[in-house]
Structure formats: C-alpha cells, structure tokens
Amino acid sequence: MKVADKVRSPCVSICALDDNDMCVGCHRSGDEITRWSQMSNEERQEVLRKVAERESKFLI
Template sequence: MNRQDRVASPCVSICALDEQDVCIGCHRTGDEILRWTQMSNDEKREVLVKVAQREQAVSL
C-alpha cells in the first residue's frame, strides 16, 4: 500500500480525554486511538464517520 492509500489520522495534537473517554482534539475514543495503527483502512473510515458525528454533537 502506498502512502496515498493510507487513511490519515484525525489527530490534531490536542490530546485529552473527556469524561466519556473521547479525545477533545480528534473526537476518537481512547480505544480507537490505541487501535488506530492496527486498523484496516475500512475500519479507519468507519471511525472517521463516528468522529464527524461526535464533533457535530459537540458543536450543537
């Protein structure tokens, strides 16, 4: 797999988990952060959908 095919991490270098175990920077759970490098691209895309939903919920 070449570099262009990889799904980029949503990390923004603001690493702090809230009381729901969700990072306030990238909106991934602690488990999603830990497992990111072992996930397939499909799994990463699924996480990114959840990240977008979490981010939208916070901004409401």
C-alpha cells in the same frame, strides 16, 4: 499498501481524554486511538464517520 494510500489520522495534537474517554481534540475514543495503527482503511473510515457524527453533536 503505500503510506500515501492509508486513511490519515484525525489527530490535531490536542490529546486529552474527557470523562467519557473521548479525545477533546480528534473526537476518537481511547480505544480507537490505541488501535488506529492496526486498523484497516475500512475500519479507519468507519471511525472517521463516527468522529464526524461526534463533532456535529459537540458543536451544537
């Protein structure tokens, strides 16, 4: 798989985990951040769905 075909990280270079182990920048858990480079595109897409859900709750 070409690098261009991989699902890109949602990292926004604001790397700080809150008390719930969630990054305040990209809304991924510490575990999701750690495993990102080993995940398949399908796994990454699932994480991005979770990130979108977390972001929507954060903005309310």
